[in-house]
Each structure stands twice: as C-alpha cells, then as structure tokens.
Amino acid sequence: MRIGELARRTGATPRALRYYEEQGLLTPERRPSGYREYGERDVDTVHGIRTLLAAGLNSAAVAGILPGLPRPGRRRPGPTCPELLAGLGRERERITRQMNELAAARALLDDIMGAAAPSEVIRAPRPESVGRRSVGGPSVR
Amino acid sequence: MRIGELARRTGATPRALRYYEEQGLLTPERRPSGYREYGERDVDTVHGIRTLLAAGLNSAAVAGILPGLPRPGRRRPGPTCPELLAGLGRERERITRQMNELAAARALLDDIMGAAAPSEVIRAPRPESVGRRSVGGPSVR
DNA sequence: CTTGACTCTGCCGTCGGCGTGAAGCTCTAG
C-alpha cells in the first residue's frame, strides 16, 4: 500500500511516517516512480512505534527495540540479547516511574477536587480509593 | 529562605524556581536588595508544581490549579469552582489516558522481553500478570 | 577591607516529533 493508506490505517500522518523512515524505524520499498510501498506488517509496526513514542521513548530507543517485534514468532536467539535487553529494562523502568508520577499527580488532583467539590460528580474515582487526605498513594513496581 | 535553600529542599534548580515565578506559580517576597525571600509553604507548593509538571501539565494549567492547594484547609467555596473544576477534570482525564498508554507500552515491552528472554530476570513483573501474548491489557478509568 | 559564595536580570540555546508550505512529478478516472 502507499503512504496515504498506511496513514489512514494507523492514525499517523504521512509526514510522521516519513519521519519514522528517516529515523530508521521503517524501511518501505520503492516503486520505480519513487513512491513508497508498504506491506501489511507495517501497520502493526507503526502501531508499535506510536505506542512506544506515546510512552515517552525517543525514536532512537524505539529503533533499538522494534527489531524484536515483527511477529514474536517464537525464538529470538542472537541479535535481541546483548545490551538491547538492558535498554529494554531501562525503558520499562522509566515507564514504571512515569506511571507512579502520574498516579501521584492524579491523587493530588483528586485531593484538590475532593476538597473543592465534596459531593461532586467525580470521574469514576474507584469508589474506595478516594481515601481522604495524604496523597502518598501506593507505588507499584 | 532564599532561592538556593528552596532549591536544595525541593530538588528544583534556582533557574526553575525563577521560571515558576515568571509563570505566576510562585510569588516570593523581595528583600531590599532584590533577593527573593520564600516561606515554608513554598516548599510544598514547589513539590506540587513539580508533581503536576512531571505529569505533563503545562505551567498555565498548573497556574489554574495550584491556587486550590495551599493547605486544603477545609472549604474552598467561591474561587475554586467555576470552570477551574472543569479544567481539573480534563487534566485528570488526560492523566488517566496517559497512564493507559504507558501501561500498553509496558505490556508491549514485556511481550518483547518475554519472547527474547524466556527465563530471564524480569523486573518484578507482578508474578501473575505476566499473561502470555496479547498485549491488550486491562484499561482502567 | 577582602574574599568567596550567593543572588540578580537579561537573553540566547536546546531538543524532538512532527506541522506546514513550496515546487514539482505520478497516477487514475472519465
């Protein structure tokens, strides 16, 4: 398929798709005319890219990770193991920290909202965990 | 206290503290010499600011929210209610979405790691939730 | 008085993931 279709099917803009290619995240074929030609698998790849970018990874990190997902068709012996795995772990750690920060911020907002609107329509605040005061919520790992 | 001490006690740099002031998030007194003089309460305020900024809120949003937290000393009748509360809800929603995105990304990483390192030292992946395949984890609200 | 640590006000630099034209070639339906 061409870039427009891939864009529609992934939610990314053509510009973004070209940018991903520039960063080495995507390597479409080329028609004689110069038009990019993408395969079906690229749909999943782009979804993966967007998921990771949305989580705050930069394109370099994604470039280092992505090679491991074109269908996790069992086994992935050599190329995935060396320090790539370490990077994976670090990114995972970053994400976990970020989740905790978000949880803290949300708890702070809940605290403020709770103080300002005692009997207000709260956004599905998990009926129990509206715990009064003290924002230090549980921190998972 | 002066800016250096506040910086040390909050983890923010002096530059950041001046920036917060520039954005209207902080309004320290001034000594005759021009030096900024902060109060004890500013320590908490800065922590709140950093928590919210770390969650992806911009300084304008923080500025609209912060007035509600200098000690939630019960009641907060007028000034906190109008559309400020709506903004609070929107930010809360944003944070929740972001948490879900992070969870998705982490699940993706786990998937890749799981495929690459079958019996590897996994980062405390919550013994049960290592569910094989299919990244579509639970999405809370 | 001197020194060294601290603070002040500008003001430019940064970084990353694109947005947004500009100028020109390609493809396809009618």
Place this chain on the structure above:
DNA sequence: CTAGAGCTTCACGCCGACGGCAGAGTCAAG
C-alpha cells in the same frame, strides 16, 4: 487528454521547560 488527488524531496517553524552564560550587585566571615 486532462483534471485533480496523491506522492516526492527540501527546509524552515514550533513549543515549552528550562540550561547556561555574562555582567553586576549582596552578604557574612575573617
């Protein structure tokens, strides 16, 4: 054949939370 949608490669713009530096004033100790 022709129009119009779609594609190509540059290349500058943006935004936001600071970092960093310059040049100058302030403060407490010795």
